[in-house]
Amino acid sequence: MTDASQQASTPPTAARVDHLERSKIRVMFDLAAEHDGDPVRLHVGEPDFDTPEHVLDAADRAARDGxxxxxxxxxxxxxxxxxxxxxxxxxxxxxxxxxxxxxxxxxxxxxxxxxxxxxxxxxxxxxxxxxxxxxxxxxxxxxxxxxxxxxxxxxxxxxxxxxxxxxxxxxxxxxxxxxxxxxxxxxxxxxxxxxxxxxxxxxxxxxxxxxxxxxxxxxxxxxxxxxxxxxxxxxxxxxxxxxxxxxxxxxxxxxxxxxxxxxxxxxxxxxxxxxxxxxxxxxxxxxxGPQEPVAEMKAAFEERRDYVVERVADIDGVSCPRPEGAFYAFLDVSEFEGGSFDVAKRLLEEYGVVTAPGDGFGDAGEGYLRISFANSLDRIETGLDRIEEMARAER
Ligand SMILES: Cc1ncc(COP(=O)(O)O)c(C=O)c1O
Structure with a gap:
């Protein structure tokens, strides 16, 4: 157990540590973990697919072969x-x-x-x-x-x-x-x-x-x-x-x-x-190895990208540049009240959707939320429904 006096005497870390910024995406991870229920997680920057089977087999073989x-x-x-x-x-x-x-x-x-x-x-x-x-x-x-x-x-x-x-x-x-x-x-x-x-x-x-x-x-x-x-x-x-x-x-x-x-x-x-x-x-x-799994994942991402672009175009007060690659859409929510982080927090707390606040990507991202479409279409649909609900309530 550390008490306050022990904490006060903790030796300082090197100055460079003070210059490190905590990723706001990680902050949202933590907030999402504390959230009651099962929020729609649109903040994660990784494919929702499993590693292809032949890759797992190769790893297994390699490990067993020493x-x-x-x-x-x-x-x-x-x-x-x-x-x-x-x-x-x-x-x-x-x-x-x-x-x-x-x-x-x-x-x-x-x-x-x-x-x-x-x-x-x-x-x-x-x-x-x-x-x-x-x-x-x-x-x-x-x-x-x-x-x-x-x-x-x-x-x-x-x-x-x-x-x-x-x-x-x-x-x-x-x-x-x-x-x-x-x-x-x-x-x-x-x-x-x-x-x-x-x-x-x-x-x-x-x-x-x-x-x-x-x-x-x-x-x-x-x-x-x-x-x-x-x-x-x-x-x-x-x-x-x-x-x-x-x-x-x-x-x-x-x-x-x-x-x-x-x-x-x-x-x-x-x-x-x-x-x-x-x-x-x-x-x-x-x-x-075979590149079909890559093509399949990409086709799924593209379908979801098209869905996101279409849906966002129909939400009053929200827009996004058309994503040409990767699996992110950067939503302009500047008409909502407060900065990106406030909007992201409210969206999580009141509507149960986890996003990455745009100001975590530099000053140019203020007023934006990043959502990842490396998610099932169902989840994306639910997330966007809730963002639409928030837009309706707040504008
Ligand atoms: C733009 C960009 N570069 C690099 C990385 C890091 O990728 P890796 O998992 O290979 O470390 C990421 C991960 O999110 C990324 O978005």
Whole structure:
């Protein structure tokens, strides 16, 4: 038991911890856990499908065959080869297996990648709304996150001029997420090229967070490193999490310039050394095995995306940019009373729907709620019914 006097004498943590921000999505998880009853959970950013059967079999086999030891830090060679093949096949991005480092999720790849390129005092430019963990990765590196709010009026498309204006001599990296979490926007290729040019002109890197790259609904997808003039500045980050319904396996990668790949591997030697050996074998099966499960999940997400877009269009006082990829819709609820967090809390407490408040994705997200359509159509329908009810009651 700790009493107040013991708490008062608790030694302080390092200053960097004070710079970390608690994800509002996680805060909503906690509030939802305290909620009586069974709220409709539309806040979770992961597929509602199970990992494909052949992947489970491969993991089972690997574990039973003794693949339960440390692997080389960079990841087993066949997996790095499979990642390079997938990047070529699905994203048009050409890298050698040597230019791939396998990490415990895109999360670790991004965290270590930021440590590899940003010195204390550097800046990391983040167009927002954006996935909140980028801020903390910058803070962990002692760097300053620089938010560039994108315009809601332009559907949160990438505004290359504004992002380029934010890039300067202190910029270590720019983070581009396409398709975007939370808006579902797929950024325009010309705008991306301009941003990469600006970054290259200042010796900065661009993280191409393409974890949702295989989930685009209207157009086919190309990785940034395939078409920009400075691919040597692009650090491509990918993952099995969203594509193969493998969030819990914690398996992702960073691919690109050798020097950075090697630095990330080196940094990882002192965190996890290597990612889970069983997960690496599971990922190998996912990447090289039948791709039908991916197509099936994507078709389901697309059907739900269409449903969400149609439904939201019919709710007075709520709108959303059409999600072009990923599995999120970013609902404009600015006509409701209070900020996003208040709206999200009321929606949970009074209507039993859990969402992610938009201000958790940066200032540009204020007035919005993110819902995930990685949920059954029934649940999405119930959730939207209740959001409609709230809109009727509050306007
Ligand atoms: C944009 C984005 N990047 C990276 C990640 C992390 O993915 P992983 O599960 O591979 O760590 C997520 C997870 O939600 C995400 O939304």
């Amino acid at each position: 693949e339960t030891h440390y692997t080389v830090n960079q990841g087993i060679a066949p997996l790095r080869e499979a990642v390079a093949d997938e990047l070529a096949r699905e994203s048009d991005v050409t890298v050698s297996p040597e230019q791939v480092t396998v990490k415990s999720g895109a999360m670790e790849a991004l965290a270590l990648g930021t440590l590899a390129v940003a010195d204390p005092g550097d800046e990391v430019v983040i167009p927002t709304p954006a996935w909140p963990n980028y801020y903390n990765h910058a803070a962990m590196a002692g760097a300053t996150p620089v938010e560039v709010p994108l315009s809601a009026d332009e559907g949160f498309d990438l505004d290359a001029d504004r992002v380029a204006d934010a890039i300067g001599d202190d910029t270590a990296a720019v983070i581009l997420t396409t398709p975007s979490n939370p808006t579902g926007r797929v950024y325009d290729e010309d705008a991306i090229s301009e941003v990469v040019d600006a970054a290259a002109a200042h010796d900065a890197y661009v993280f191409a967070d393409e974890v949702y790259g295989r989930l685009t609904y209207d157009e086919s997808f190309r990785g940034m490193a395939s078409y920009v003039d400075h691919p040597e500045r692009v650090l491509t980050v990918g993952s099995c999490s969203k594509t193969y319904a493998m969030t819990g396996w914690r398996l992702g990668w960073l691919a690109g310039p050798q020097q950075i790949v090697d630095a990330v591997t080196q940094l990882g030697e002192s965190t996890t050394a290597c990612s889970s050996s069983v997960s690496q074998h599971a990922a190998l099966a996912a990447l090289t």
